[in-house]
Amino acid sequence: MTDSTLEQALNALPRRFPGPGGAAAVIKDGKVLARHAWGYANAETRLPFTPASLFRMCSITKQFTCALLLDAFDDPTALDADVAARLPNLQEPPPGMLHLAHNQSGLRDYWAVAMLHGAPIESAFGDEESTRVISGTRSLHFRPGASYSYVNQNFRLISDIVQNRLGRSFAELLQARLFDRFGMSRALLAADTRAMPDGTQGYEGSEVTGYRPAVNNIYWTGDAGLGASLDDMIAWELAIDAQRDDPAGWYNRLSMPVSFIDGAPARYGFGLQRGRLFGREMTGHGGALRGWRSHRLHLATERLSVVVMFNHMSEAHAAAATLAAAVLGEIPPPSLGTPGNPHIPGIYLDSDTGLSARIEAEDARLRVGYTYPPEILENWRDDGAGTDGTRLSLRGEDLWMERPQENRSGWLKRQIAGEGTLDVAVRFHCDELGAQLSVVNAGGALYGGFSGMLGLGRMERLQPLSQDLWLLPCLRALDHSPPGAWTLSFQRDESGNVTGARVGCWLARDLFYRRMSD
Numbered sequence: 224m225t226d227s228t229l230e231q232a233l234n235a236l237p238r239r240f241p242g243p244g245g246a247a248a249v250i251k252d253g254k255v256l257a258r259h260a261w262g263y264a265n266a267e268t269r270l271p272f273t274p275a276s277l278f279r280m281c282s283i284t285k286q287f288t289c290a291l292l293l294d295a296f297d298d299p300t301a302l303d304a305d306v307a308a309r310l311p312n313l314q315e316p317p318p319g320m321l322h323l324a325h326n327q328s329g330l331r332d333y334w335a336v337a338m339l340h341g342a343p344i345e346s347a348f349g350d351e352e353s354t355r356v357i358s359g360t361r362s363l364h365f366r367p368g369a370s371y372s373y374v375n376q377n378f379r380l381i382s383d384i385v386q387n388r389l390g391r392s393f394a395e396l397l398q399a400r401l402f403d404r405f406g407m408s409r410a411l412l413a414a415d416t417r418a419m420p421d422g423t424q425g426y427e428g429s430e431v432t433g434y435r436p437a438v439n440n441i442y443w444t445g446d447a448g449l450g451a452s453l454d455d456m457i458a459w460e461l462a463i464d465a466q467r468d469d470p471a472g473w474y475n476r477l478s479m480p481v482s483f484i485d486g487a488p489a490r491y492g493f494g495l496q497r498g499r500l501f502g503r504e505m506t507g508h509g510g511a512l513r514g515w516r517s518h519r520l521h522l523a524t525e526r527l528s529v530v531v532m533f534n535h536m537s538e539a540h541a542a543a544a545t546l547a548a549a550v551l552g553e554i555p556p557p558s559l560g561t562p563g564n565p566h567i568p569g570i571y572l573d574s575d576t577g578l579s580a581r582i583e584a585e586d587a588r589l590r591v592g593y594t595y596p597p598e599i600l601e602n603w604r605d606d607g608a609g610t611d612g613t614r615l616s617l618r619g620e621d622l623w624m625e626r627p628q629e630n631r632s633g634w635l636k637r638q639i640a641g642e643g644t645l646d647v648a649v650r651f652h653c654d655e656l657g658a659q660l661s662v663v664n665a666g667g668a669l670y671g672g673f674s675g676m677l678g679l680g681r682m683e684r685l686q687p688l689s690q691d692l693w694l695l696p697c698l699r700a701l702d703h704s705p706p707g708a709w710t711l712s713f714q715r716d717e718s719g720n721v722t723g724a725r726v727g728c729w730l731a732r733d734l735f736y737r738r739m740s741d
Contacts, residue, residue, distance in 0.1 A: 232549035233259050240542050242535025243426050243434055244272030246453040249546055250460045250528040260453060264423040264534060277409060277421045278532045280449040280517055281510030285378045285494030286477060287401060288445035289324050292381055293476050294400050295389060299324065305384040310360050318367035323377035325481050325492045329363030331731035333376040334702045339731065340658050340675035344699045349442035353379060355676060361655050364732040368484035371491055371629040373730065375446040378494065382445025393444055405462040413450030416441050416512065425514025426535045434535060437514025441701055447512065453532060456519065460528035463521060478506045483630045490628045500544060501553045509540050513703040518543040525551065560587045563603035567617055570688045571635035576732045577725040579688055579710040580635050594729040595707030643687035645669060647713045651724050651736035660724065660736050671695045691715065706730055
């Protein structure tokens with residue numbers, strides 16, 4: 224790497240990832256190679272974005288929560304009973320503390336479930352709402368430790384339990400045990416997402432639509448409450464490098480190998496994603512809320528850390544990889560090849576989870592609408608697609624799907640595309656949640672909406688996939704990244720009458736709604 228290569232990559236960020244402002248840092252071999260900020264932290268007040276500007280780090284908070292957990296408790300399993308006590312209505316064996324820390328709890332994500340309870344878009348979601356949703360849990364969508372699912376309240380539960388055990392607030396514990404210790408002088412728990420102490424503002428929109436201040440009303444703790452400046456994150460990365468040779472060092476403990484209960488290696492643990500970048504082992508995490516995007520990555524063998532922070536919704540992870548490539552002298556490989564078997568695209572149903580999979584051709588790749596956001600699979604061939612992540616294998620008319628990051632595999636059954644029938648326009652009730660789904664025929668078009676203890680959710684036009692398989696869109700929700708689309712798989716009796724609906728998205732799967740009497 225030459226200094227000019229990194230400088231060119233840094234200077235290109237505002238153009239490649241446009242928005243009101245941002246900041247980035249590169250740390251190599253214990254030294255700061257780059258510390259750069261641009262644009263405005265608040266465009267309305269003309270507040271410049273500087274390395275000292277406070278920023279919502281969002282889900283990057285999760286590793287701090289786990290660092291605090293390991294700092295306070297040598298054996299986190301000593302808190303397993305505390306986890307069970309916060310799930311009083313759960314009717315099966317509860318997850319333990321390590322299941323929470325590794326996103327292996329089997330819980331359904333509480334921001335997704337809140338939409339099923341009728342939470343209005345951008346409504347307030349604080350301690351009272353989160354407690355009601357979490358404590359009402361009756362079942363899990365997989366056995367703890369068997370699989371992976373990204374669940375925000377795993378880390379809220381950790382922070383709540385730790386503060387109760389230690390008798391000090393989570394904010395005080397972060398300050399005393401982490402921020403002060405590692406020289407993060409401006410960092411704080413910025414739990415209230417409505418405003419930042421220094422006036423930094425997050426924005427949504429684009430160069431085409433324009434940018435407007437983003438509206439957030441969630442109260443975050445251990446899942447996404449960290450507020451920090453670029454200088455604070457530089458201090459965090461320098462502290463990581465300083466203890467690199469200590470096997471008992473806090474970051475080495477956070478990034479230690481993690482497995483599922485069957486011994487298969489896991490790619491997530493203690494609030495850190497594990498993966499590879501340019502052939503090197505990598506740990507890191509992204510952060511996102513409506514109006515904010517951030518990413519940090521660490522390549523231990525290279526003693527390289529990169530931090531990127533945008534107060535807009537550009538792809539911070541791609542920007543971080545771009546800076547890492549500049550330092551390492553890597554050139555990302557071309558992504559497009561020759562399109563594969565045209566028979567693979569289509570509509571599928573995962574009978575294990577009840578979720579639909581919409582697979583479409585996109586140049587020489589496949590776009591898979593299964594999780595949110597949709598995945599793009601490279602290496603599209605005659606017999607399948609995908610490599611290290613999601614892998615699809617064509618077997619007859621159906622697809623065998625492997626998702627090693629989640630330690631699961633199963634069949635995607637091909638569905639016959641169709642417009643669907645209007646007789647599904649009835650009301651349904653979910654005994655698990657005590658919530659309702661209303662499907663209405665509004666002048667020949669079907670609309671659906673959820674309602675429950677948090678209010679009346681908005682009605683959305685349903686999108687048909689096949690006769691009894693529909694999507695209920697959810698493109699705006701409480702959080703920055705909504706569930707995307709709920710699969711509604713309607714069930715019928717032998718006479719063809721609609722009896723219920725299997726409802727789910729990737730964050731909250733396999734909930735049954737029975738038909739209510741008219």
